[in-house]
Amino acid sequence: xxVSYSWLMALSAAIFAIGVAGVLLRRNILVMFMSIExxxxxxxxxxxxxxxxxGSMDGQVxxxxxxxxxxxxxxxxxxxxxxxFRNRETVNADELNLMKW
Amino acid sequence: xxxxxxxxxxxxxxxxxxxxxxxxxxIHCLLALILTLIAIGALFIALDAVTVGFLQIxxxxxxxxxxxxxxxxxxxxxxxxxPIGHLGLKxxxxxxxxxxxxELFVFLAKTKITLGAxxxxxxxxxxxxxxxxxxxxxxxxxxxxSILLLVAVIGAVAVARRALPTRASAAAPKQGxxx
Amino acid sequence: xxxxxxxxxxxxxxILLLVLSLSAVxxxxxxxxxxxxxxxxxxxxxxxxxxxxxxxxxxxxxxATLMADPLKLFTKxxxxxxxxxxxxxxLGPFLALFPVLVAFAVVPIGDAFQIGGRTVQLQAxxxxxxxxxxxxxxxxxxxxxxxxxxxxNNRWALxxxxxxxxxxxxxxxxxxxxxxxxxxTFGTLDLQDIVRQQGGVWFGWLPRWGIFLQPVAFxxxxxxxxxxxxxxxxxxxxxxxxxxxxxxxxxxxxxQACFMLTDFAEVVLVSVLVTLFFFGGWQVPWLxxxxxxxxxxxxxxxxxxxxxxxxxxxxxxxxxxxxxxxxVRWTLPRFRYDQLMRLGWKGLVPLGLLNxxxxxxxxxxxxxxxx
Numbered sequence: 001x002x003v004s005y006s007w008l009m010a011l012s013a014a015i016f017a018i019g020v021a022g023v024l025l026r027r028n029i030l031v032m033f034m035s036i037e038x039x040x041x042x043x044x045x046x047x048x049x050x051x052x053x054x055g056s057m058d059g060q061v062x063x064x065x066x067x068x069x070x071x072x073x074x075x076x077x078x079x080x081x082x083x084x085f086r087n088r089e090t091v092n093a094d095e096l097n098l099m100k101w
Numbered sequence: 102x103x104x105x106x107x108x109x110x111x112x113x114x115x116x117x118x119x120x121x122x123x124x125x126x127x128i129h130c131l132l133a134l135i136l137t138l139i140a141i142g143a144l145f146i147a148l149d150a151v152t153v154g155f156l157q158i159x160x161x162x163x164x165x166x167x168x169x170x171x172x173x174x175x176x177x178x179x180x181x182x183x184p185i186g187h188l189g190l191k192x193x194x195x196x197x198x199x200x201x202x203x204e205l206f207v208f209l210a211k212t213k214i215t216l217g218a219x220x221x222x223x224x225x226x227x228x229x230x231x232x233x234x235x236x237x238x239x240x241x242x243x244x245x246x247s248i249l250l251l252v253a254v255i256g257a258v259a260v261a262r263r264a265l266p267t268r269a270s271a272a273a274p275k276q277g278x279x280x
Numbered sequence: 281x282x283x284x285x286x287x288x289x290x291x292x293x294x295i296l297l298l299v300l301s302l303s304a305v306x307x308x309x310x311x312x313x314x315x316x317x318x319x320x321x322x323x324x325x326x327x328x329x330x331x332x333x334x335x336x337x338x339x340x341x342x343x344a345t346l347m348a349d350p351l352k353l354f355t356k357x358x359x360x361x362x363x364x365x366x367x368x369x370x371l372g373p374f375l376a377l378f379p380v381l382v383a384f385a386v387v388p389i390g391d392a393f394q395i396g397g398r399t400v401q402l403q404a405x406x407x408x409x410x411x412x413x414x415x416x417x418x419x420x421x422x423x424x425x426x427x428x429x430x431x432x433n434n435r436w437a438l439x440x441x442x443x444x445x446x447x448x449x450x451x452x453x454x455x456x457x458x459x460x461x462x463x464x465t466f467g468t469l470d471l472q473d474i475v476r477q478q479g480g481v482w483f484g485w486l487p488r489w490g491i492f493l494q495p496v497a498f499x500x501x502x503x504x505x506x507x508x509x510x511x512x513x514x515x516x517x518x519x520x521x522x523x524x525x526x527x528x529x530x531x532x533x534x535x536q537a538c539f540m541l542t543d544f545a546e547v548v549l550v551s552v553l554v555t556l557f558f559f560g561g562w563q564v565p566w567l568x569x570x571x572x573x574x575x576x577x578x579x580x581x582x583x584x585x586x587x588x589x590x591x592x593x594x595x596x597x598x599x600x601x602x603x604x605x606x607x608v609r610w611t612l613p614r615f616r617y618d619q620l621m622r623l624g625w626k627g628l629v630p631l632g633l634l635n636x637x638x639x640x641x642x643x644x645x646x647x648x649x650x651x
Binding site: 001003006007008009010011013014015016017018019020021022024025026027028030031032033034035037038041044045048049051053055057058060061063064065067069070071072073074075076078079080081082083085089091092094 | 102103109114115118119120122124127130131137138141144145148149150152153156157160163164165168169171172173175178181187188189190191194195197198199201202205206209219221225226230231233234235238239246249250252253254256257258260261267276
């Protein structure tokens with residue numbers, strides 16, 4: 001049997017769904033952030049699969065950029081988390097409700 | 102790629118992503134995420150995207166996850182107790198995620214990309230062809246990304262550093278101690 | 281197909297055993313070598329039924345110390361501190377050791393040769409992105425140290441682990457830049473190819489080794505490699521007089537043996553990398569595929585002899601650099617942590633970037649590759 005590309009796309013969809021579940025169901029900001037990284041990786045997998053199917057390198061270049069942007073976003077996001085922790089002493093998303101009506 | 106390899110890597114990545122979402126201790130979540138990233142990197146390499154696969158391991162696993170680890174250490178996050186409450190939110194969130202997953206599966210199963218082994222050109226996925234495409238067609242995006250990284254580093258340092266003493270508070274003691 | 285699998289398995293096992301044996305011998309090397317440098321006798325108590333003493337020979341105790349040390353470590357009590365995360369405590373040594381040993385899979389110890397119509401590469405995994413693989417495995421090696429310190433429930437261990445992690449990721453960049461310079465010079469990521477391009481001589485006597493092309497990268501790789509494996513003078517994370525044992529304070533028995541083995545395996549890895557990139561790997565000056573070519577005289581040798589001479593030369597070079605690292609360990613004092621970080625970020629990284637720039641410029645100009 002040969003691995004079909006739709007299996008890989010299904011795997012990418014599954015990991016994406018698990019990432020979404022993590023963001024919605026967990027209350028710890030850091031774990032929510034890790035679930036966002038999961039989603040980004042699922043998308044990377046989809047890009048690489050389709051690039052392989054099309055035989056073009058564009059998909060891989062896009063993955064390169066997604067990785068770079070994810071690194072930048074992780075840096076800034078974690079800096080914000082540190083700053084929030086310094087002010088509020090918590091990383092539970094439920095307790096960060098200052099702007100809630 | 103051989104079917105056994107795909108099944109193994111797919112199982113590892115799904116099980117460890119479930120581990121990321123379900124573990125109580127943030128460090129266990131981080132370890133599960135590292136395992137997921139390595140499995141996805143291995144999938145990249147099996148899909149002939151060799152350079153991108155190794156870059157995933159060098160950059161994502163070797164650098165970004167260390168960043169996460171340092172933040173967990175800095176904030177001294179412990180294992181959180183069993184979360185209670187918000188059952189309504191979690192119920193509807195679960196239904197929403199299941200609906201989204203089902204929609205994605207149906208959408209992708211109907212696609213026509215069911216062909217198997219398609220030969221690619223020699224040197225596909227090598228660092229040469231990646232560099233050709235990156236510095237040829239995507240040069241502007243590359244330069245913009247480097248500026249983005251610079252901005253991100255400056256922003257992260259500016260947000261996360263401790264506040265420096267302001268000029269007013271530094272000048273006041275001097276005035277008081279002068280005479 | 282089955283024969284290929286068998287050959288692959290044999291190569292992997294042989295290279296792994298060679299590396300592990302060399303690491304174990306390095307333990308004895310270190311003890312006796314440090315004794316030599318410090319003008320004392322060193323480990324001489326372990327003897328097999330008083331073998332050396334009875335025959336009137338000085339008790340070098342190689343075999344006995346080699347066997348006694350690991351045996352002692354493995355039979356000690358395996359202690360997990362109270363309040364420590366048991367799973368992470370056990371995972372730490374494994375995560376530290378695994379990447380270092382796995383990095384040897386792409387190391388070519390000799391030339392390719394033919395057996396029965398089949399070309400056998402003396403490299404466990406002949407991938408064509410070997411340098412990237414080495415960088416990847418070195419990057420993953422950070423986690424063993426980090427988890428080992430964190431899982432010990434001991435603030436000094438955690439301090440050591442934080443220092444060690446920061447140091448390792450800082451010097452990874454310097455190592456990466458040195459490797460990039462080499463890759464630009466030789467134009468390929470494949471390790472066997474890099475070694476092959478270092479054959480031959482210039483002017484009839486100077487071997488075409490990488491060190492004459494990239495002296496700066498050699499110094500950078502050696503320094504960054506020693507810092508990466510947390511050897512003196514960069515061993516503040518271990519801080520033997522300050523942090524007890526740093527990140528592996530709370531480890532005893534077999535787990536500590538794993539951490540020690542990681543230390544020595546990384547020494548071997550750094551020596552192997554320096555040999556491959558800068559000293560011609562298995563290339564011997566004037567030795568070509570069919571024998572020695574010394575000016576007008578030619579000493580023709582069978583292919584197997586040429587390959588074996590290459591392998592022996594490789595290991596001699598590796599052992600020389602291991603000895604050099606042991607020498608440096610017992611000669612230099614330890615860096616202070618801010619000096620260490622300053623050297624890594626303000627010294628090696630700009631130097632590495634400059635080196636890459638100059639190398640790329642020279643390569644483009646010299647090969648006329650401007651398209």
